[in-house]
Amino acid sequence: MRTTRGTARSNPVIALLAALATLLGLVALGALGPATAQARERAGEQAPKQDRPAGAAAATGLHISDGRLLEGNGNDFVMRGVNHAHTWYPGETQSLADIKATGANTVRVVLSDGHRWTRNGPAEVAGIVGQCKANRLICVLEVHDTTGYGEDAAAGTLDHAADYWISLRDVLTGEENYVVINIGNEPWGNTDPAGWTAPTTAAVQKLRAAGFEHTIMVDAPNWGQDWQGVMRANAQAVYDADTTGNLIFSIHMYSVYNTAAKVTEYLNSFVDAGLPLLIGEFGGPADQWGDPDEDTMMAVAEQLGLGYLAWSWSGNTDPVLNLTIDFDPSRLSSWGERVFHGVNGIAQTSREATVYGGGDPGDTEAPTAPGAPTASAVTATSAALTWTAASDNVAVAGYDVVRVSGGTETTVAASATNSATVTGLTADTAYTFAVYARDAAGNRSARSATVSVTTDEDGGTPGVGCSVGYRVVGDWSAGFQGEIVIRNTGTAAIEGWTLGFAFANGQTITNMWGGTPAQSGGTVSVTPASYTSSIAAGGSVTVGFTAARGGTNTAPTAFTLSGATCATA
Numbered sequence: 001m002r003t004t005r006g007t008a009r010s011n012p013v014i015a016l017l018a019a020l021a022t023l024l025g026l027v028a029l030g031a032l033g034p035a036t037a038q039a040r041e042r043a044g045e046q047a048p049k050q051d052r053p054a055g056a057a058a059a060t061g062l063h064i065s066d067g068r069l070l071e072g073n074g075n076d077f078v079m080r081g082v083n084h085a086h087t088w089y090p091g092e093t094q095s096l097a098d099i100k101a102t103g104a105n106t107v108r109v110v111l112s113d114g115h116r117w118t119r120n121g122p123a124e125v126a127g128i129v130g131q132c133k134a135n136r137l138i139c140v141l142e143v144h145d146t147t148g149y150g151e152d153a154a155a156g157t158l159d160h161a162a163d164y165w166i167s168l169r170d171v172l173t174g175e176e177n178y179v180v181i182n183i184g185n186e187p188w189g190n191t192d193p194a195g196w197t198a199p200t201t202a203a204v205q206k207l208r209a210a211g212f213e214h215t216i217m218v219d220a221p222n223w224g225q226d227w228q229g230v231m232r233a234n235a236q237a238v239y240d241a242d243t244t245g246n247l248i249f250s251i252h253m254y255s256v257y258n259t260a261a262k263v264t265e266y267l268n269s270f271v272d273a274g275l276p277l278l279i280g281e282f283g284g285p286a287d288q289w290g291d292p293d294e295d296t297m298m299a300v301a302e303q304l305g306l307g308y309l310a311w312s313w314s315g316n317t318d319p320v321l322n323l324t325i326d327f328d329p330s331r332l333s334s335w336g337e338r339v340f341h342g343v344n345g346i347a348q349t350s351r352e353a354t355v356y357g358g359g360d361p362g363d364t365e366a367p368t369a370p371g372a373p374t375a376s377a378v379t380a381t382s383a384a385l386t387w388t389a390a391s392d393n394v395a396v397a398g399y400d401v402v403r404v405s406g407g408t409e410t411t412v413a414a415s416a417t418n419s420a421t422v423t424g425l426t427a428d429t430a431y432t433f434a435v436y437a438r439d440a441a442g443n444r445s446a447r448s449a450t451v452s453v454t455t456d457e458d459g460g461t462p463g464v465g466c467s468v469g470y471r472v473v474g475d476w477s478a479g480f481q482g483e484i485v486i487r488n489t490g491t492a493a494i495e496g497w498t499l500g501f502a503f504a505n506g507q508t509i510t511n512m513w514g515g516t517p518a519q520s521g522g523t524v525s526v527t528p529a530s531y532t533s534s535i536a537a538g539g540s541v542t543v544g545f546t547a548a549r550g551g552t553n554t555a556p557t558a559f560t561l562s563g564a565t566c567a568t569a
Contacts, residue, residue: 061177061214062077062178062179062214062246063244067270067275067276069276069307071354073354073355076305077353078349079105079278079308080105080307080346081108082311082323082346083107083309083313084107084109086109086110086111086128087111087118087120087144088117089314089315090120092315092327096137098327098329100137102340103340103347103350103416104346105137105138105351105352106140107132107309108140108142108182108281108309109139109140110185111128113163116156117144119164122167122171126171132178138180138353139175139178140180142182142184143165143182143185145184145185146160146184146185146186147184149188150189150192151223152189155189156184158183158184159202161187162183162206165183165210166206169210169211172214176213176215181212181215181217182218182250183204183219186219186223187199187218189222189223190221195221197230197238203218204241213246215247216242216247217248217250217280218250219250220249220251224280225252225253226251227256231249232266248278250278251279251280252281252311253281253283253292254281255287255289257282257297258293259296260293263293271304278306278308279297279306280309281309281311282308282310283321283335285334285335287318288511294338295343295344298342298343299344310339313327314327319473319544320335322336322544323336323340325483325544333513333544334513334530334531338531342531343414348398348411351397351441351442363439363440363443365393365443366446367437367443369437369445370390370435371448372387372449373387373433373434373435374387374451375433375453377493377537378453378454378455379456379495379534380427380457381425381427381496382422382423382455382495383433383453384536385413385433386419387399387418387435387448390445392443395440396439397439397440398415398416398438399418399436399437400435400444401414402435412433421536423530424533427455428454429454430452430453430454432450432451433450433451433453465490466487466488466566466567467487467566467567467569468484468561468568468569469569470482470485470555470568475553479546479547480507480547481547482544482547483545484543486535486540486541487535487540487569488535488537488538488539488540489538496533497528497535498525498561499526499543499559500524500559500561502523502524503554503556504556505550505554507547508549509524509547510547512526512543512545514528514529514531514541514542515527
C-alpha cells in the first residue's frame, strides 16, 4: 500500500531500506539460488516444473500451472492493470469502467475486513465483482487492514482477513474465472519479518479448508517489498502447503528497487525456481525515500511474462502516485502517462482475458500491415505520425510505433488508434519510424513501410501563446496540494518550456509531478518532465505539487512560459 486517504506512508523506517538492501544485496536465500533462468519461452529453456500437489483437484477457473497463471481454458494470462482504493472512495464506482478504457485487463480492488476501516460487506463485494465482469476486467480483491502487521499497531491479522473471506464465500464461489483473492495487503512490517511465514501458510490453508478453489495471492513482508528476502526464502514451502497449488506471490516494488540489478535479480529468482510471481504494486515517481526504477520493472515483467499492477488510480495522500487527477481519466498525471502509454505500458502490452472473448487462443491470424506512416507537426523534440489503419479477422487491438536504426528496432510509442506522437527526440536529428498492428490474441502484423523524419533545430519557443490555470486541490493545516494546467493557445507545438510564477505568502513547494521546480524565495520556475515537455497546439499539460504554507495561501496571479506572459484561466 502506498498512502491513500486515511493512511500514512506505511513505513516509519523505510528511509533505511535502500541502504540496508544495498548492504544485504537482496541475496538469494533458501532454495531459490542465483537468478540466471530466462522466461520459459526464451531459447527453448524452461524453469523447473512446479507440479500440482498430489491429490489436488482439477483446476477451476484461473489457476497456476508450471509457475504460470492460466485461465480455465489453459490460456496464459498476464495481468496488466492498476490498483483502485475502493474502500476509501466507495462512490467512485465509475473508475472500473475508466480503468478498462485505458486498456487494462485487471484491477486490484482495496477492501476492508472491518478491523481498521469500514467493512465492505457481501452485497457490496458482489457488486464490485459484477462491475469487474461488466467491464471485462479480472478482479483481484484484497484486504488492506493487514498492512504492516507487527510494526503498525493498528494493523489486523491474516487470520482475521481469512475469516472475512470465508464470510464472503457465498458471493465468491463460482467466480473463480474472474476473481483472485489477495488475502491481505503487505501483511508484515520490518519488525521480525520471519514471522510472516507461519500465518501466511495458515491463512492459505484455512481458506482451502473452507472450500475456496480460487487462485490465492499472498503479499510479501517488509511492507510488501521483501527487502530481507523472507518471502523469497520461504516461497517454496508456502507454495507446497497449498493443497491446490493455485497460489501466486506478490512483490511490491517501490524505493527499495531503485536499480535495474535489484529489480532484475528479484524477478528472475522466482522464474528460476518455477514459482508464480507478479508485481502487485509498484511506483515510479521519486519521493523522499528514493527513486524506483519503474522502467526496468515494466521491461523485465514484459520480458518474463509477469503481471504488474500499478499503484494507484487516484486518491493518494501522497499525490505523486496518482495515475489520474481527481479520478478524472482525461487528466492523467505524468505517472499515469508512463504506465498507460509508455514503453512496455498497459496500452502496448495488455491482453484481455479470454473468458471475456479477448485473446482467443484459436485466433492465429495476424492483422494486415498498417499503411506507411506520414509525419506532421515535426518540432525539435517530437513528431506526430498517422497511418492507414490495419485490418484483422477479429479486431485490431492497437499499434506499436518503432524507431528503426539499421537492423534494430526500439518501441517508442503505443496507440489504440492510427496516430501517435513520438516525443523525447533530439533536435536536428534524422529518425526512421515504422508501425506494427496487433490483435487481442497477441498476433502481430508485418511491419509497415518506414518514414524518415529530421527534427527541427532547437530555436527555442518564439511566439508562445499560452494560458495558465491554477487551483488548490486539497488544503490542510500547514500545507496544500496545488494543480497548474498549462494550455498552448498558439498554432505550433511548444517544446522545452519553463514556467515562471511567484508565491506571495512564503509558500514552499515540497514535491512536484509533471515538472521539476526550482525556488528562490517566493519565485518559482518549473521545467517539464519527459511526458509534459511537448504541448501540442490547442493542447495542455498538468503539473501537480504539494507545498508548505503559513496562515495565508494567496494564489499566484501572473505566469510566464519561456519568458512570454500567459493569460490566466
